[in-house]
Amino acid sequence: MGIIRKASLGVTLGTAAALGYVRLSTSIIAPIPLSDALYSSNTFKKYNLHRNPATNDICVKTIPLNRIRPELLQKEGDLALEFCRAVWKGWGYSIQRRYLHRKYFGADTSSQLWTPEQIAASNFEPGTIVTDHFEVVERTPTEITIRCGDSPRTQGPRASDGLFAIGATIDKDAQVARLTLKSCFFPSDRKVEGDKGPMPGWIENLHQWYSRILMVSAARSLMR
Template sequence: MGIIKKVNLGTVGLGAGALGYLGLSTTIVSPLPADDPLWRSKSYAQFNTHHNASTQDVCLKRIPLSKIKPELLQRDGDLALEFCRGVWSGIGYRFQRAYLARKYQGPATAGQLWTVEQLARSTYEPGTQLTDHFEVVEKTPSEITVRCGDSPRNPNPRDSDGLFAIGAAVDRERGEAVLALKSCFFNSRIKVEGIQGPMPGWIELLHRWYSRLLIETGSWRVTR
């Protein structure tokens, strides 16, 4: 029993330490600023036609440029693409990827990205579908936006819909790379009255910790 107790305490300690690190190394901003480009994007206009309230936030992580792989700073767009690859192929997403693969990988989804290697090599052009839950809808040199909430095989309005944007920018003044995971979830099927987004508070909290995990493990792909 003493050994079990020590293992349990050690596990709790590691878990608390990991959460503490994620909390200190990342920042959550909610709601999104009124001037955020997402509100003017063609994807937001296309999918949230009812202008319903949304659950929205952005998770940020700043990294000194000295720690970024130098080859990713040579051409515009390379840093954001490699970070995107890191998010989807990284350890943080592997449990969800494996879960979705067990449920949905098959002949009907053979054209989608499923393996870690595929997720790590894709250029994430618009139309790319991954793990039967995401589809790239916009791509710029600084941000890759995917639609989420349901299978990309369902192009229709949905009770659960949203946009998830993976971005990276260089802050030359501070000498840092700024990684970002931006989320906006809404009901696109019907008009919903009120100002409350569709995600309950406790799920929103879990989502934000998951964003912190994804941005941390995704950042490993761009750092030396």
């Protein structure tokens, strides 16, 4: 029994240390500031038809440029693209990726991105679909915006809708790269009164932890 207790204690301490690292190495901004370009974008206006209140936040991680793989800093857009690839192919998304593959992979979804190898080779142009749940709807050199909340096979308004923007910018003056995962969830099939987003507080908290995990998982792929 003593060995079991020690093993259990080791697992508990290891988990606590891992969660502590995830928390300390990332930050959450909630809600997204009203000055953010997301709100004035045509993409946001298109999908949030009724301008419904949203559950929204930004997960942020800053990395010194001297720790970034140098080939990702040579051409504008390469860092954001590789960061996007890393989000979907990394260990942080692996459980959900496998679950969605078992549930939704078939003849009508086989052209989508399902494996880490497929994801690593994609340029994530608009129209690209990941695991029958995420569709690229806008791409700039510094940010790739993806519609989420339901299968891309549901193109119209949805009871559960949202945008997930994966961004990477370079601050040469500060010599850092700033990575962002921007989430904005809302219903788009009806007008909602009030100012509360669709997620209750405890689900919002779990979502923010998941964003942090995706961030840490993906960021490792960008570093030397």
